[in-house]
Amino acid sequence: MLLPRLPDPVPPAQHEIAASYIGRLARLHGLDINTLWRCVTEREASGGMRRAVLPERLAAITGRTVHALAGALPELRTPQPDWAMFRHQPQPGCHHCNAKHPGGEVTRILPHHRYVCTRHRLWLCPSDADGHTTPLDALPEIVQAQRRHLRILQRHGWAITYDAVLTAIFICGQLWSLPENENGEAWHDWIRRANILIPPGTAEATFSVSRLCAAVYPEAVALAPLFASPHWRQQAQRTAWDRHLFNAEIARRLRHPRYGQHENDPISHWANMTAKRPPLAPIRVHDQKHHLRKPAPRTATQRTQQRHAHAFNPSHRAGDALTAHRHLATVFRRAWHPFRTHTLLRNGDSYYTLS
Numbered sequence: 072m073l074l075p076r077l078p079d080p081v082p083p084a085q086h087e088i089a090a091s092y093i094g095r096l097a098r099l100h101g102l103d104i105n106t107l108w109r110c111v112t113e114r115e116a117s118g119g120m121r122r123a124v125l126p127e128r129l130a131a132i133t134g135r136t137v138h139a140l141a142g143a144l145p146e147l148r149t150p151q152p153d154w155a156m157f158r159h160q161p162q163p164g165c166h167h168c169n170a171k172h173p174g175g176e177v178t179r180i181l182p183h184h185r186y187v188c189t190r191h192r193l194w195l196c197p198s199d200a201d202g203h204t205t206p207l208d209a210l211p212e213i214v215q216a217q218r219r220h221l222r223i224l225q226r227h228g229w230a231i232t233y234d235a236v237l238t239a240i241f242i243c244g245q246l247w248s249l250p251e252n253e254n255g256e257a258w259h260d261w262i263r264r265a266n267i268l269i270p271p272g273t274a275e276a277t278f279s280v281s282r283l284c285a286a287v288y289p290e291a292v293a294l295a296p297l298f299a300s301p302h303w304r305q306q307a308q309r310t311a312w313d314r315h316l317f318n319a320e321i322a323r324r325l326r327h328p329r330y331g332q333h334e335n336d337p338i339s340h341w342a343n344m345t346a347k348r349p350p351l352a353p354i355r356v357h358d359q360k361h362h363l364r365k366p367a368p369r370t371a372t373q374r375t376q377q378r379h380a381h382a383f384n385p386s387h388r389a390g391d392a393l394t395a396h397r398h399l400a401t402v403f404r405r406a407w408h409p410f411r412t413h414t415l416l417r418n419g420d421s422y423y424t425l426s
């Protein structure tokens with residue numbers, strides 16, 4: 072069945088998934104969503120039950136060119152985009168940006184490097200942020216960090232940047248769980264930001280791992296260029312003197328003058344074990360055979376989140392919830408290979424041992 076061109080159709084939002092755009096078109100024009108969906112899709116050539124969007128049909132009913140539609144809707148691109156560049160789960164993105172797109176909920180598939188809407192100063196990552204809107208007006212350094220993150224992307228490309236930033240977030244989470252005397256000024260900043268994003272006494276309502284991720288994001292983006300750069304990666308593995316220079320740079324970026332006095336912290340572990348390895352690819356990649364759909368919130372995830380909220384104390388092992396979060400699953404597996412046990416002594420010192 073063919074439909075005539077719709078009067079005054081709205082444009083798609085950037086990175087919107089096709090089902091979301093088609094749903095908005097149907098609601099705006101009072102059409103049945105399933106009817107419209109059947110009009111602009113056809114059964115896949117493989118003979119399965121799934122239907123693929125036909126860009127030409129969507130172009131015919133919207134009066135927009137295939138080129139313009141594909142510019143906003145990644146699923147319509149030919150050839151298909153490198154799906155590893157995008158998060159495997161769609162999410163709403165910034166609700167202020169969505170407000171200018173009529174027709175109901177907008178669902179997008181954002182690239183890995185999109186953590187903040189810099190225009191509206193809103194935290195967008197990880198995708199479980201959906202339940203919590205996190206404004207960053209009181210924390211301009213997090214918005215600034217997104218701009219620095221994009222500069223790393225321009226310099227090193229998405230794959231190296233993805234690995235470096237995720238590794239850096241993971242390491243900041245590990246450092247956050249060490250005692251105060253093992254960390255520099257950054258540790259105090261994480262507590263300060265956590266107290267703004269999750270005000271004391273409100274954790275049951277305001278806690279989310281996504282907000283812990285926001286708290287460490289500026290330092291993670293400050294460390295990431297060292298993990299991305301071939302120069303610093305070599306520096307981390309070479310002679311004791313080179314390692315001294317690498318440690319001095321880490322100390323400067325974490326504002327931790329005593330960093331590097333001993334070799335039993337997560338960054339040294341990275342330098343010893345990981346610096347020589349190629350960047351990791353995401354373990355979860357959107358499968359283009361399946362149409363993208365907005366995921367329903369999982370009860371197991373919500374229960375874990377509530378458990379962390381109950382025990383949340385920004386000054387005591389606060390990074391544990393962050394390092395265990397599925398957003399960091401790609402780097403989690405590597406970070407503990409070979410597995411190391413963290414031991415905390417009564418006097419406040421701690422060390423890692425191979426187990």
Ligand SMILES: [Zn+2]
Binds near residue numbers: 167193
């Ligand atoms: Zn926005």
